[in-house]
Amino acid sequence: MNRAINFSAGPAVLPLEVLKKAQEEMIDYRGTGMSVMEMSHRSKEYEAIIGGAEQSLRKLMSIPANYKVLFVQGGASQQFAMVPLNLFSAAKKADYVLTGAWAKKAISEGKKFGTVKVVASSEDKNFSYIPKLTPEMFSADADYVHITTNNTIYGTLFYELPNTGKIPLVADMSSNILSQEYDISKFGLIYAGAQKNAGPAGVTIVIVREDLIGHALPITPTMMDYKVYADEGSMYNTPPCYSIYIAGLVFEWLLAKGGIAAMEKENKQKAALLYDFLDQSKMFKGTVEKISRSLMNIPFVTGNEELDNKFISEASKKGLKQLKGHRSVGGMRASIYNAMPREGVETLVAFMKEFEKANG
Numbered sequence: 026m027n028r029a030i031n032f033s034a035g036p037a038v039l040p041l042e043v044l045k046k047a048q049e050e051m052i053d054y055r056g057t058g059m060s061v062m063e064m065s066h067r068s069k070e071y072e073a074i075i076g077g078a079e080q081s082l083r084k085l086m087s088i089p090a091n092y093k094v095l096f097v098q099g100g101a102s103q104q105f106a107m108v109p110l111n112l113f114s115a116a117k118k119a120d121y122v123l124t125g126a127w128a129k130k131a132i133s134e135g136k137k138f139g140t141v142k143v144v145a146s147s148e149d150k151n152f153s154y155i156p157k158l159t160p161e162m163f164s165a166d167a168d169y170v171h172i173t174t175n176n177t178i179y180g181t182l183f184y185e186l187p188n189t190g191k192i193p194l195v196a197d198m199s200s201n202i203l204s205q206e207y208d209i210s211k212f213g214l215i216y217a218g219a220q221k222n223a224g225p226a227g228v229t230i231v232i233v234r235e236d237l238i239g240h241a242l243p244i245t246p247t248m249m250d251y252k253v254y255a256d257e258g259s260m261y262n263t264p265p266c267y268s269i270y271i272a273g274l275v276f277e278w279l280l281a282k283g284g285i286a287a288m289e290k291e292n293k294q295k296a297a298l299l300y301d302f303l304d305q306s307k308m309f310k311g312t313v314e315k316i317s318r319s320l321m322n323i324p325f326v327t328g329n330e331e332l333d334n335k336f337i338s339e340a341s342k343k344g345l346k347q348l349k350g351h352r353s354v355g356g357m358r359a360s361i362y363n364a365m366p367r368e369g370v371e372t373l374v375a376f377m378k379e380f381e382k383a384n385g
């Protein structure tokens with residue numbers, strides 16, 4: 026077996042222990058004589074899988090009892106529409122913070138269903154920072170305020186959540202869910218596509234406060250109404266069974282690792298290894314303002330496209346894979362989610378040092 030050191034932004038690396046467990050259970054799941062892909066979602070066994078996944082997630086994130094956990098298909102991108110369809114219940118107005126390409130897509134989707142106001146933006150500096158937010162910036166009659174807690178492409182993180190008062194805070198947490206502790210009661214709704222830090226593509230986690238459910242716009246399709254998911258235990262129709270099963274294994278792995286607090290500590294140390302190196306390097310530079318640096322996605326450049334390409338290709342030969350940056354930032358990006366072991370980051374930094382010496 027030859028596992029790459031995989032820095033993909035998503036779909037991203039999964040814990041080896043999880044993959045091995047899935048491999049072991051693949052053909053005959055716990056004596057059922059079938060794989061999880063082949064069993065009815067209405068079976069006792071599958072009920073235990075989806076129920077267990079929810080329970081593990083609730084425990085990991087300390088999700089309060091008045092929040093529902095929903096498993097939805099369609100990716101985080103579908104939430105860009107489901108959030109306004111379900112939460113535009115009063116003024117049909119929402120405030121959005123524009124911190125990157127995903128926020129931009131969320132905004133354009135929101136505009137289809139109501140009035141969207143961009144209350145702050147970091148587009149002036151290619152989204153390299155998180156704008157400062159104060160309570161007066163928000164519209165008193167907004168149905169919700171939308172932020173992207175971690176900006177996967179640009180590598181920025183909200184270190185401080187905005188104080189939105191009584192207005193529900195909605196967060197796209199796709200690329201940093203489970204990476205650090207959050208007080209769930211500060212949010213009205215959190216959503217996250219699984220394929221960054223929680224599991225395989227195909228399932229999106231939605232955590233929503235109960236009072237926000239049941240007010241969908243009349244045009245809302247059945248499959249886009251949170252109430253349908255809440256009432257049916259996310260099984261109005263066939264859920265993405267296998268993705269939920271793997272996500273459940275990831276949750277169990279995280280619990281065994283000591284939970285989110287332990288992960289957060291580890292993630293800060295992992296990120297510091299790379300940022301500390303970038304801060305003293307004469308060749309490589311981080312692209313993000315220091316106080317907004319993501320713990321999950323770390324873009325960096327040499328300032329010379331040819332050199333960037335040489336770095337990416339030589340790194341790949343050493344087993345350091347998927348380091349090419351997003352086209353809107355250029356250069357490189359190292360995504361170092363929960364499942365990236367510290368040794369992976371150490372190997373990357375050692376290679377960067379070597380490369381700088383050879384090419385500086």
Ligand SMILES: *Cc1c(COP(=O)(O)O)cnc(C)c1O
Pocket residue numbers: 035099100101102103127173175176177197198199200218219221
């Ligand atoms: C990847 C990503 C998305 C899009 O997710 P899909 O599941 O592909 O729709 C949205 N928001 C953020 C922050 C992301 O990282």
